[in-house]
Amino acid sequence: xxxxxxxxxxxxxxxxxxxxxxxxxxxxxxxxxxxxxxxxxxxxxxxxxxxxxxxxxxxxxxxxxxxxxxxxxxxxxxxxxxxxxxxxxxxxxxxxxxxxxxxxxxxxxxxxxxxxxxxxxxxxxxxxxxxxxxxxxxxxxxxxxxxxxxxxxxxxxxxxxxxxxxxxxxxxxxxxxxxxxxxxxxxxxxxxxxxxxxxxxxxxx
Numbered sequence: 686x687x688x689x690x691x692x693x694x695x696x697x698x699x700x701x702x703x704x705x706x707x708x709x710x711x712x713x714x715x716x717x718x719x720x721x722x723x724x725x726x727x728x729x730x731x732x733x734x735x736x737x738x739x740x741x742x743x744x745x746x747x748x749x750x751x752x753x754x755x756x757x758x759x760x761x762x763x764x765x766x767x768x769x770x771x772x773x774x775x776x777x778x779x780x781x782x783x784x785x786x787x788x789x790x791x792x793x794x795x796x797x798x799x800x801x802x803x804x805x806x807x808x809x810x811x812x813x814x815x816x817x818x819x820x821x822x823x824x825x826x827x828x829x830x831x832x833x834x835x836x837x838x839x840x841x842x843x844x845x846x847x848x849x850x851x852x853x854x855x856x857x858x859x860x861x862x863x864x865x866x867x868x869x870x871x872x873x874x875x876x877x878x879x880x881x882x883x884x885x886x887x888x889x890x
Contacts, residue, residue, distance in 0.1 A: 694846055695753045699729040702792055706873040710820050710884055711735045711791065717818055717886065720786025723747065723810065725775045725803065726793030730757030733764045741766065749774045750846070775803035783812045791820040794857060796847045804861020808889050817863055820884035823854040825877060826870075833878040854883040863887035 701707075708731075715735035720742050724732060727746030730753075736744070744766055746757060751772040761768040773779065776799050788807045794800045807817060825831055834851040841850055858865060868885035 690846070691752050695729060695750070695756070698753075698846060699731070699756065702728065702731045704875075706875075706880075707731075707792070710873075710882065714791070714818050714820055714884060715789070716740075717816075718787040718789055721784065722787045722789060723778070723780070723785045723807075724789040725807065726790065726796065727753075727757055727768070727770065728793075729753045730760035730768075732789060732791060733757065733760040733766055733768070736764065736766060738765045743767075743769075745769045745771060745780075747771050747773055747775055747778065774798070775806055778806045778810050780810045782809055783815075784810045786812055786815050787818060788815070789818045791818075792822060794819075794821045794854065795823065795849050795852055796845075798847070800852065800857050801860045804857060804863065808862040811889060813889075815888070816866075817887040819854075819858070819887060820882065821852075821854045822850075822880060822882045823852045823857075824850075825872075825881040827877075830877045830881070837878055850878055858887055859890075862890050864890045 711732055712735050715732050716737050718736055719740045722741050722744045724746045727748045746768050749772055754770045757770060775797055788811055797803045824834060838850045841848060865885050865887045870883040873880040873882055
């Protein structure tokens with residue numbers, strides 16, 4: 686790991702993911718998490734202040750970027766939560782089938798090397814009737830914005846932790862074996878290629 690990835694990238698990701706529009710979406714989504722919860726790509730723990738501790742019986746966070754875990758632990762403590770952090774990517778979740786009531790995935794599918802494989806793993810570890818809470822930026826509906834996303838992604842990935850701007854969130858959910866029960870998409874404030882966001886709740890197909 687180079688010095689940029691170890692020291693500067695976590696600061697940039699934490700700042701970007703803490704923008705007002707992103708935080709507002711977390712505040713709408715995260716209180717719906719219940720029971721045994723697995724958060725994919727927990728990063729620096731930006732979601733943690735928005736969980737309802739009274740509704741969460743256990744919380745595990747999966748993220749290969751171990752250099753971010755210290756900040757996540759601090760945020761968990763401030764939120765009155767206990768979290769177990771696991772330094773792995775989501776393509777192989779170290780849990781038996783049907784282990785979790787809720788899986789949370791926010792602003793993460795853009796960076797996972799094999800996102801559909803990861804989604805199939807999320808589906809595997811969800812209990813019957815369990816739910817996936819998701820909020821992801823990705824491919825915009827307009828062709829001119831899509832072209833810019835395709836142009837920018839090769840340059841954006843090295844400076845943004847492997848982030849792809851042009852992944853189709855709805856298509857990935859379907860390929861991963863999920864059916865949305867709630868879903869909506871819109872632009873947040875900012876450059877259009879970066880801020881087309883799809884969020885909602887999904888269950889196993």
